Amino acid sequence: MKVHILAFGITKDIVGGSTFEFQIEEGSNVGQLKKHLQQQYPAFEDLASLAIAVNSEYASEELVIKAADEIVLIPPVSGG
Amino acid sequence: MIDIQLLHTPLQVEKCLKRVRHPAAGGIDIFVGTVRDQTRGKKVVRLEFESYEPMAISEMKKIAERATEKWPIQNIAIHHRVGTLEIGEIAVIIAVSTPHRKASFEACQFAIDTLKETVPIWKKEIFEDGEVWVAAHP
Numbered sequence: 001m002k003v004h005i006l007a008f009g010i011t012k013d014i015v016g017g018s019t020f021e022f023q024i025e026e027g028s029n030v031g032q033l034k035k036h037l038q039q040q041y042p043a044f045e046d047l048a049s050l051a052i053a054v055n056s057e058y059a060s061e062e063l064v065i066k067a068a069d070e071i072v073l074i075p076p077v078s079g080g
Numbered sequence: 081m082i083d084i085q086l087l088h089t090p091l092q093v094e095k096c097l098k099r100v101r102h103p104a105a106g107g108i109d110i111f112v113g114t115v116r117d118q119t120r121g122k123k124v125v126r127l128e129f130e131s132y133e134p135m136a137i138s139e140m141k142k143i144a145e146r147a148t149e150k151w152p153i154q155n156i157a158i159h160h161r162v163g164t165l166e167i168g169e170i171a172v173i174i175a176v177s178t179p180h181r182k183a184s185f186e187a188c189q190f191a192i193d194t195l196k197e198t199v200p201i202w203k204k205e206i207f208e209d210g211e212v213w214v215a216a217h218p
Contacts (some may be wrong), residue, residue: 006132008130008131008132008200008202009130009202009204009213009216010202010213010216013213046217047216047217048215048216048217048218053132053135053200056132056134056135056138057135057138058198072132072135072200074132074200075202075213075216076215076216077196077197077198077199077200077201077202077215078196078201078202078203078213078214078215078216079129079131079136079160079171079172079195079196079199079200079201079202079203080113080160080171080172080192080195080196080201
């Protein structure tokens, strides 16, 4: 299934845009998505951390993704 | 009272102070984060902040709620700026009022420390010869 992903900060530079679509298997969880993303974009592995938010909440690796979810890449935050 | 704001316009300390004043408060602690002109000796020209807005607001709210559970807070304001900031401008203000000063210091420190760890806001440092996303790499 196709999911819609938003990218911020350095992840935006890595994927080359602030939104993109990504193909994952039905029933994939956040951990699996992250692994596929790291395969597609090896630069993610160089980051100090990469969290994924689903529908505006930090998501655990076990959370199963649905097609309509809003998925957001959260590289190391640096507010303040 | 919890007052959370993510603003594209200059932040005002006076406004935050006004928001947290309370007759039962004996102490107000205010942290003001400003844009520094250098990083590790390298001259910074300006900063650019971006945020994932809905989540930045909800995460700041969570911090205020957690602080309110831990300390006897009357009022807490967390205002964060986004967009382009020049040297010396205010990036964040946290104001906390409590009955006694110790709690206001502790709650304010907790709020800024947690904000730096959890709130989806990113800053890019612009140097004369390049730019870098802060903290992106180990």
